[in-house]
Amino acid sequence: MTMILSVAVVAALGLGLGWLLGLASQWLGATTDPVVERLTEALPGSQCGQCGYPGCGQAAIALSKGEAPVTLCPPGGRVVAEKLAEILGTTFDPGNLPDRGPLLARVRTDYCIGCSRCIKSCPTDAILGATKQLHVVLEEACIGCGACAEVCPTGGIDLEGIPVTLRNWRWHKPGVGHA
Amino acid sequence: MKIFRFRGGIHPEGNKDPTACHPIARLPLPKRLYIPLQQHIGEPAAPEVKVGDHVLKGQRLARHQGSVSAPVHAPTSGTVIAIGDHMAPHPSGLPVQTITLEPDGEERWVETEPAVDPFSLTRAEVAARVRDAGIVGLGGAAFPAAVKLDAGNRHPIDTLIINGGECEPYLTCDDRLMREGAGYVVEGVRLIANGLGAKRTVIAIEDNKPEALEAMRVAAAAHPGISVLRVPSRYPMGSEKQLVTTVTGREIPAGKLSAEIGVSVHNVGTALAVCRAVRFGKPLVSRVVTVGGGAIRNPRNVVVPIGTPAADLVEFCGGFTVTPTRVLMGGPMMGQVLPGLEAPVVKGTSGIIALTAAEAHAASERACLHCGRCVDVCPVGLVPLELAARVRAGRIDDAAELGMGDCLSCGCCAYVCPAHLPLAHLFNYAKGEIAARREAQRKAEETRKLAEARRLRLAAEAAAKAARRPARTTEKAETES
Numbered sequence: 001m002t003m004i005l006s007v008a009v010v011a012a013l014g015l016g017l018g019w020l021l022g023l024a025s026q027w028l029g030a031t032t033d034p035v036v037e038r039l040t041e042a043l044p045g046s047q048c049g050q051c052g053y054p055g056c057g058q059a060a061i062a063l064s065k066g067e068a069p070v071t072l073c074p075p076g077g078r079v080v081a082e083k084l085a086e087i088l089g090t091t092f093d094p095g096n097l098p099d100r101g102p103l104l105a106r107v108r109t110d111y112c113i114g115c116s117r118c119i120k121s122c123p124t125d126a127i128l129g130a131t132k133q134l135h136v137v138l139e140e141a142c143i144g145c146g147a148c149a150e151v152c153p154t155g156g157i158d159l160e161g162i163p164v165t166l167r168n169w170r171w172h173k174p175g176v177g178h179a
Numbered sequence: 180m181k182i183f184r185f186r187g188g189i190h191p192e193g194n195k196d197p198t199a200c201h202p203i204a205r206l207p208l209p210k211r212l213y214i215p216l217q218q219h220i221g222e223p224a225a226p227e228v229k230v231g232d233h234v235l236k237g238q239r240l241a242r243h244q245g246s247v248s249a250p251v252h253a254p255t256s257g258t259v260i261a262i263g264d265h266m267a268p269h270p271s272g273l274p275v276q277t278i279t280l281e282p283d284g285e286e287r288w289v290e291t292e293p294a295v296d297p298f299s300l301t302r303a304e305v306a307a308r309v310r311d312a313g314i315v316g317l318g319g320a321a322f323p324a325a326v327k328l329d330a331g332n333r334h335p336i337d338t339l340i341i342n343g344g345e346c347e348p349y350l351t352c353d354d355r356l357m358r359e360g361a362g363y364v365v366e367g368v369r370l371i372a373n374g375l376g377a378k379r380t381v382i383a384i385e386d387n388k389p390e391a392l393e394a395m396r397v398a399a400a401a402h403p404g405i406s407v408l409r410v411p412s413r414y415p416m417g418s419e420k421q422l423v424t425t426v427t428g429r430e431i432p433a434g435k436l437s438a439e440i441g442v443s444v445h446n447v448g449t450a451l452a453v454c455r456a457v458r459f460g461k462p463l464v465s466r467v468v469t470v471g472g473g474a475i476r477n478p479r480n481v482v483v484p485i486g487t488p489a490a491d492l493v494e495f496c497g498g499f500t501v502t503p504t505r506v507l508m509g510g511p512m513m514g515q516v517l518p519g520l521e522a523p524v525v526k527g528t529s530g531i532i533a534l535t536a537a538e539a540h541a542a543s544e545r546a547c548l549h550c551g552r553c554v555d556v557c558p559v560g561l562v563p564l565e566l567a568a569r570v571r572a573g574r575i576d577d578a579a580e581l582g583m584g585d586c587l588s589c590g591c592c593a594y595v596c597p598a599h600l601p602l603a604h605l606f607n608y609a610k611g612e613i614a615a616r617r618e619a620q621r622k623a624e625e626t627r628k629l630a631e632a633r634r635l636r637l638a639a640e641a642a643a644k645a646a647r648r649p650a651r652t653t654e655k656a657e658t659e660s
Contacts, residue, residue, distance in 0.1 A: 045627040075626075079619050102622075124629035125636075143626050166217065168618075169271045170611030174601040 035087065036064045042083040043073060046123045048145035050074045063088065075143045077102065103144030103159040105137045111156025118148035118157060180381075180408055183428040185421040187558040188413040189591045191348050191512065193387060198471045199351040201479040203359060206495055212254055212280040212486035213265045214240060218525040219315040220322045221247030226278060232259045235289035237462050240278050243310065249323045249526075250313045252462040253289075254484035257282040268489075268508050268525055272518030280486065292460030297370055302332075305374040305457055312456030313463045313526075318342060318353075318417070318446035319509055321527030324453065327445070328374045330438040337441045339377035340426050341368050341450055343384040343391065344410065344417030347510025350530045352467040353447045355480045357384070357391035360451055361398035367450030368405060370457050375443055380405045381426050382447075387412040414512060415589040419444045421558055433585050448529075468524055470496045474503035474533035483524050489531050490520035503533035504541065511538075512590045545598040553592035553602060559585045563592035563602050570609040575616065583609050 039060035047055040051072040053062060062068040063084060070084040070092050085092045105126075107118075114132040126142040129135030137148075137157075149157040162168070217223035224241035228234060234253040241251040257280045264274035297305070310325035330336075341364075345353040357364060365382075372380045382399065384392045386409050399405040408426060415421050420431050423442050431437050437444055445453075448466065455461045464485055471478040476497030483492060489506070493499065507514035508528055517531070524531075553563035561582050569578040586606045593602040 044623050046630045076623075077619070079616055080623075123633065124626055125633045126629070141625070141629055143622075164271075164273065166267055166269055166271065166273055166275055168615075169269075169273060170615055171270075171604065171607040173608050174604045 033061075033064060036060045038087050039063050039084060042080060042087060044076055044080065044143065046075065046143055046145065048075060048123045048143065048147055050145050050147075075102070075145055102162055103146070104139055104142050104162055105144060105146070105148050106158050106160050107135050107137055108156040108158060109134060111152075111154045113154055113156075115153060117151045117153065121147045121151045123147060180406060181428070182408070182410060183425055185424040185558055186560055187556045187591060188415060188421070189556050189594055190412070191414055191594060193412070194348045194471070195351045195354070195387070197478045198349070198469050198480055199354055199388075203355050203467055203480045203482055204495075206481050206483050206487065206492065208255060208282045208284060208286070208484070209487045209491040210281070211260075211488070212257075212282065212484060213488060213521075213523040214251055214254065214278045214280060214486035215265070215267060215523065215525055216241050216251060216276045216278065217267075218251065218321060218485070218527065219249045220320065221245065221249070221326075223276060224248060224251045226262055226276075228259050228262075228278070230259055230262055233257070233283075234259060234280070235287050237291055237464060238289040239313075239462070240280075243313075243323075247323055247326055249315050249325075250311065250462075251278070251485075252313055252464050253280060254464040254486055255280070255282045256285050256287040266519055266522045268515075268517060268522040268528065270515045270518065277523075291462075294459050297366075297454075297457040298373065300457065302328075302374050302376070305370060308457045308460070309374070309453055312452070312461070314449060314452045314456055315463075315526050316446055317448035317452060317466060317526065317529070319513070319527050319529050321525070324445065324449055327438075327443060328371065330436070330443070334436075334438040335441060336375045336438065336443045337378045338427055338443075339368075339372045339375055339380045340422060340442060340444045341371075341380065341382040341447055342417055342419070342422055342444055343382055343388070343395070343447045344422055345388070346385060346412065346414045346417040347512050347514070347529075348414075349471045349532050350469045350510045351471075352469045352480050352529055354388045354391045356451060356467055357388070357447055358394050361391075361394040363454045364447050364450050365395070365398040365402065365405065366458065367452070367454030368399075368445075369402060370453050371443075371445055371450060372404065377443065382407045383410045383416075383422055383426055384408070385410055385412040385416055414591065415558055415587065418558070418587055418589060420587070433582070463526060466524070466526065466528070468492065468528055469530035469532070471530060472503065472507075472533040473535040473538050474499045474501050476500050485526060486523045488521050488523050489517060492524065492531050493520060493533070499533060501535055504536045504539040505534045507532045507534065512594070513588060542599040544600055547598050547600060550597060552595045552597065556591040556595050558589060558591060559587060561586060563606075566609070567600060567602055567605050570605045575609055575612050578609050579613050583613060586610065 040057055043056040045056050051059045053059040071081045073080050081092055112134050116131050119127045124141050124143055126138045127135050144159055146159050149159055222245040225244050226241045228240050235256045236253055238253045239250050240253050243250045260281045261279040265277035267273055267275035306325050306328045314324040315321040343353055343357055382395055392409055396407045399407050410416055410425055419437055423437050424430055429440050431440055452463050465482055467480050468483045469480050470492050506517045508517045509530055547564055557563055566578050566581055566583055588607055590603040596602060
């Protein structure tokens with residue numbers, strides 16, 4: 001008798017809680033795709049638009065639908081591509097990725113006319129300056145997206161690689177070229 | 180005194196006899212000195228002299244910047260002939276900002292702070308003198324010594340350990356220093372102990388240096404607070420974590436500093452430099468360097484002004500007998516390949532070791548046998564073969580999860596590997612990659628914050644504009660009516 005009772009109680013509990021869970025998922029369920037959320041988190045979030053989508057959110061949606069390759073984010077480079085591939089459960093060939101390394105924008109002092117267009121275009125507010133004054137790039141904040149170089153009317157902004165110094169030099173992988 | 184055992188470790192051939200038997204020689208003044216502004220961990224020093232300035236020995240050439248940094252002083256009197264790039268004593272061979280000094284041969288000292296009774300100074304004064312003298316850890320890591328002394332204020336230190344382990348093969352500079360300058364070393368030790376407020380002080384010396392042990396015992400006999408401890412010769416005994424375990428039985432938790440468990444470790448050479456700085460007011464301008472290895476004609480220890488090119492040292496020791504296969508700065512286990520003999524001796528240079536082909540043991544790599552010897556010898560209890568497989572496959576995050584960050588780069592695993600896998604190199608690469616990823620992660624977070632701040636700013640501007648517009652129209656309407 002006791003056994004039948006306990007089986008019944010547990011079964012009832014299971015059924016009841018399962019029903020509650022089912023209801024909860026209908027009424028309180030996540031409205032956004034969790035995969036998209038994780039992808040958005042992995043992307044830099046600077047909305048620079050270099051991938052061709054208006055922002056990182058749209059890029060994440062395209063990624064989740066398989067419309068864009070995981071190597072779409074130039075500022076993110078290899079590290080972000082790896083993370084995206086991991087979230088999507090796919091692999092990618094790092095050989096396909098033109099890993100030019102992170103870039104920094106640099107204002108050519110003799111070209112800058114102080115039009116302040118670059119300042120307005122910068123997604124991270126990394127350019128300082130006032131109208132008709134020389135503008136400068138804050139290296140710490142620059143993500144090398146190149147938005148400023150595109151709008152500069154004099155072509156006075158260059159994108160340069162970050163020079164290798166004792167502080168950022170790393171050992172190369174054994175058997176794979178020399179750094 | 181009880182000695183505790185750390186796990187793993189190896190017994191490499193010492194090769195110390197050729198240099199340990201000769202007294203320390205003094206190098207004649209080189210023609211040029213190349214003094215890098217970054218000889219320590221932390222921010223580089225900022226130059227205070229101009230090209231063409233005449234400077235005196237011990238004069239400050241560059242001041243420290245930020246909390247973790249060290250000033251740089253003129254190793255002799257002479258003229259500054261250049262401030263610019265010169266090859267760094269670093270495996271990359273990259274240039275580093277360097278002050279080039281042409282000695283005038285007079286060795287005229289700048290007026291130094293008057294000699295005082297060092298034990299009348301307060302802790303803060305001792306730390307200030309150590310900082311102003313530009314003293315960094317002379318064991319090789321070159322961490323600013325004053326920062327370590329200061330850590331004693333944040334964490335109570337009960338045990339000061341003086342590292343006379345010198346477990347690296349070939350190196351004997353600390354051995355000779357203890358034999359020839361034991362009195363000064365012990366005085367430096369007492370000053371550091373005072374500065375830290377340490378209750379007990381242990382000078383740990385490996386048992387392959389009986390003369391140094393004896394000299395230090397005699398010098399320390401008058402000071403009951405200091406004990407000289409004979410520790411077994413087992414590499415990496417001289418590594419901070421392993422030495423702390425050997426002396427105290429305590430293990431430094433992963434990612435923590437020794438100060439956090441109440442222990443501070445300083446090298447014997449650092450103790451000597453502290454004595455000089457605090458008692459005599461003399462900054463750190465020279466150090467003892469072991470010039471050794473099978474390819475050196477007359478291997479020996481030499482007192483060298485900081486900034487001396489390695490080539491001058493090799494020449495002083497009779498040059499090469501054969502073309503060396505590899506020239507290292509530091510010992511053969513953890514030393515770094517010297518990119519060229521024009522690279523200068525810096526504060527952290529313990530040795531210039533020129534290895535012959537037979538000593539370098541260059542052998543081609545074979546497949547891993549899964550013998551597990553690397554696991555047996557790893558002093559931090561990692562599984563090098565598993566780590567190596569992951570690093571090779573590019574699975575850096577997995578390697579990090581297996582404890583890659585705790586690797587000391589001691590090279591024990593590579594030393595015993597019968598398949599000659601480049602384990603130490605793989606792990607250096609992996610640790611660099613982990614650091615690069617952490618940096619990229621930090622930058623990504625920073626970018627996100629900046630982008631968010633910009634979005635808020637633009638929204639606020641738009642809102643302010645919108646708020647102004649109706650106000651203006653109502654104003655207009657009022658004036659019209």
